[in-house]
Amino acid sequence: xxHLYTILFSISLVAFTAxxxxxxxxxxxxxxxxxxxxxxxxxxxxxxxxxxxxxxDNNIEIKLTxxxxxxxxxxIADIKIKDINYLKTAFAKNTFGKNVTDYTSxxxxxxxxxxxxxxxxxxxxxKGFVLKNGxxxxxxxxxxxxxxxxxxxxxxxxxxxxxxxxKNIEAKELLSFGPILINNGEIKVNxxxxxxxxxxxxxxxxxxxxxxxxYLFMVxxxxxxxxxxxxxxxxxxxxxxxxxxxxxNLDGGGSSSLYFNGEIINKPMxxxxxxxxxxxxxxxxxx
Numbered sequence: 081x082x083h084l085y086t087i088l089f090s091i092s093l094v095a096f097t098a099x100x101x102x103x104x105x106x107x108x109x110x111x112x113x114x115x116x117x118x119x120x121x122x123x124x125x126x127x128x129x130x131x132x133x134x135x136x137d138n139n140i141e142i143k144l145t146x147x148x149x150x151x152x153x154x155x156i157a158d159i160k161i162k163d164i165n166y167l168k169t170a171f172a173k174n175t176f177g178k179n180v181t182d183y184t185s186x187x188x189x190x191x192x193x194x195x196x197x198x199x200x201x202x203x204x205x206x207k208g209f210v211l212k213n214g215x216x217x218x219x220x221x222x223x224x225x226x227x228x229x230x231x232x233x234x235x236x237x238x239x240x241x242x243x244x245x246x247k248n249i250e251a252k253e254l255l256s257f258g259p260i261l262i263n264n265g266e267i268k269v270n271x272x273x274x275x276x277x278x279x280x281x282x283x284x285x286x287x288x289x290x291x292x293x294x295y296l297f298m299v300x301x302x303x304x305x306x307x308x309x310x311x312x313x314x315x316x317x318x319x320x321x322x323x324x325x326x327x328x329n330l331d332g333g334g335s336s337s338l339y340f341n342g343e344i345i346n347k348p349m350x351x352x353x354x355x356x357x358x359x360x361x362x363x364x365x366x367x
Contacts, residue, residue: 203360
């Protein structure tokens with residue numbers, strides 16, 4: 081009988097552990113379906129210039145370039161917009177939830193994005209602020225978490241969730257991943273960090289601001305023979321060379337993806353193979 085109890089307890093423990101793992105990483109839960117609000121379409125008489133590495137209309141201008149540093153291919157989108165409402169975020173499947181995911185390219189196409197990058201992958205976290213397109217979805221504080229706030233006047237600001245009341249923030253967007261890479265033109269990550277995820281070379285994604293309504297998206301490849309990837313400090317060095325005022329690290333690794341004019345530009349790596357990994361949200365430029 082004693083052995084039977086031990087066996088039953090072991091089976092129960094394994095089953096409970098399996099459920100926790102499934103619930104954390106695989107099982108999706110929908111909390112809220114989001115209705116998309118579109119900005120007015122560009123007037124049909126407006127000239128739109130759309131080239132391989134360039135887009136321009138009367139509200140948006142995007143220049144796409146690439147460089148190679150630290151044995152890594154890096155893609156840079158220089159963005160100028162006339163109104164902060166042309167910088168947006170979007171949930172996978174238009175749903176705020178847990179483990180609700182889709183490809184960056186699919187989310188971007190569904191929202192008719194001109195340019196898009198993966199976001200902060202809020203959907204695998206139980207805590208941490210979630211604010212998208214001016215709407216608060218989650219107010220649970222993640223201790224000592226530093227976020228970037230994109231304010232309604234187009235400026236970037238950095239906050240610590242432990243020291244912030246989310247309802248008091250006049251935010252257009254909030255991204256919660258980190259760390260802060262550049263603040264007031266100065267590198268904020270430690271070159272000699274003991275945190276392995278910061279030191280290790282990986283695909284990376286960052287968002288940056290030159291000045292209000294002038295932004296930069298940056299994505300690097302990694303984990304291939306052709307592109308080693310960047311440490312956080314190396315990425316910050318590249319951004320400093322580009323003279324941005326503020327920059328923030330977003331989800332990287334297999335999530336890092338840059339979409340422009342209908343296609344993925346970089347070479348995402350998902351579980352050792354070329355191809356996108358599904359993510360929970362994107363940051364994009366569009367209407």
